[in-house]
Amino acid sequence: MNKIRLIWSVLAALLSTQAVLAENDNPKRIIAIGSSITEIVYALGQQDRLVGRDRTSTYPTEVLELPDIGYRRSLSPEGVLSVEPDLILALEGSGPPDAIAVLQQAGVQYITIKDEFSLDGVIEKIQTVGAVLGVDDAAEDLATQTKRQLSQAQTAAHNAAASDPKRVLFILSTQDNRITVGGVDTQADSIIRLAGGVNAADSVSGYKPLTPEAMASAAPDVILMMDRQGNHDTEDHALFSLPSIKLTPAGRNKRLIRMQGAFLLGFGPRTASAISDLSAALQDVGDS
Known part of the structure; x- marks a missing residue:
C-alpha cells in the first residue's frame, strides 16, 4: 500500500508541474528553499543551476557562497526575486502565505515539494525534484541508493x-x-x-x-x-x-x-x- 501511495504521490506532483514546466523546459536559475531540497539538488549534480538558498540550507558548505534569500518560513518576495530566479523549489510549509502568493504571481515557476517525515517521504522528494529538473535517471539512481x-x-x-x-x-x-x-x-x-x-x-x-x-x-x-x-x-x-x-x-x-x-x-x-x-x-x- 505504501508503495502504491508513493507512486501516486510522485505522479500527482509531476502532473501538477507539467503545464508550468512547459513554458521553460530547462530552468537555469534555481532557488532551493528548504535544506533537504538544496541537498537533493547537490546530490543530483545540479548545483550549478542554483542562484540562491534559504537560511536553513547550510550543507554542503559550498552552498554558503550563494546569496541568502532569508529564512524559509519568513520570506520576503523582494529578497527572493532579487536573484532573478526562473524556478523556485520550495519545501512544503515555506511562507508566510502572503509572500508565497506574491511569488506565485510574479511570473516565476514556483513548485512546492511535499515534506513527509518518513523513509518513503525522502524517496518521494528525490524523485519529484529529479523530475522537475529533468534528471529522472539520476534521481532514480539516487533514490535506489538512498532507499537501500x-x-x-x-x-x-x-x-x-x-x-x-x-x-x-x-x-x-x-x-x-x-x-x-x-x-x-x-x-x-x-x-x-x-x-x-x-x-x-x-x-x-x-x-x-x-x-x-x-x-x-x-x-x-x-x-x-x-x-x-x-x-x-x-x-x-x-x-x-x-x-x-x-x-x-x-x-x-x-x-x-x-x-x-x-x-x-x-x-x-x-x-x-x-x-x-x-x-x-x-x-x-x-x-x-
Whole structure:
C-alpha cells in the first residue's frame, strides 16, 4: 500500500508541474528553499543551476557562497526575486502565505515539494525534484541508493536497541523556562523511532510546551536537542538546572545528545546517516 501511495504521490506532483514546466523546459536559475531540497539538488549534480538558498540550507558548505534569500518560513518576495530566479523549489510549509502568493504571481515557476517525515517521504522528494529538473535517471539512481541505505540504517538501529530502547525527549527550546518538546507527528518523533528510540513525549502532538507534571510522567532516559549557536542555544548546565529536568532519569544522569538540526530533522539524502549517528549516540549514553 505504501508503495502504491508513493507512486501516486510522485505522479500527482509531476502532473501538477507539467503545464508550468512547459513554458521553460530547462530552468537555469534555481532557488532551493528548504535544506533537504538544496541537498537533493547537490546530490543530483545540479548545483550549478542554483542562484540562491534559504537560511536553513547550510550543507554542503559550498552552498554558503550563494546569496541568502532569508529564512524559509519568513520570506520576503523582494529578497527572493532579487536573484532573478526562473524556478523556485520550495519545501512544503515555506511562507508566510502572503509572500508565497506574491511569488506565485510574479511570473516565476514556483513548485512546492511535499515534506513527509518518513523513509518513503525522502524517496518521494528525490524523485519529484529529479523530475522537475529533468534528471529522472539520476534521481532514480539516487533514490535506489538512498532507499537501500535507509533500510540498512533502520534495521541496524532497531537491532541495536532491541533489548533496551531508550526513552528520548526532543527539546526544541527552553525559552523563559518553557520547555517545548517534539510530540507525535513531528520530524523529531520520526527520527527518534527510526533510530530505535521511544519518544518520551508521545502524549502530545506537534511541538508543544510540556508541564512539569507531564515531564515527570515522560521520564526520559535521554534528552535530544539541536546543536545551535547564539541566543537560541541552551548550555548544558542551564538545561540540567531546570527543576522539571533535574528529576528525570536524563537529568539525574546528565544524558544529552546534540545534533545539527538540518542533518537530524531534514529528511533528505543524509537521513540514513542521521539514523545511524543517533542510534550510536543512544547506545553510547546508555553505556555511560
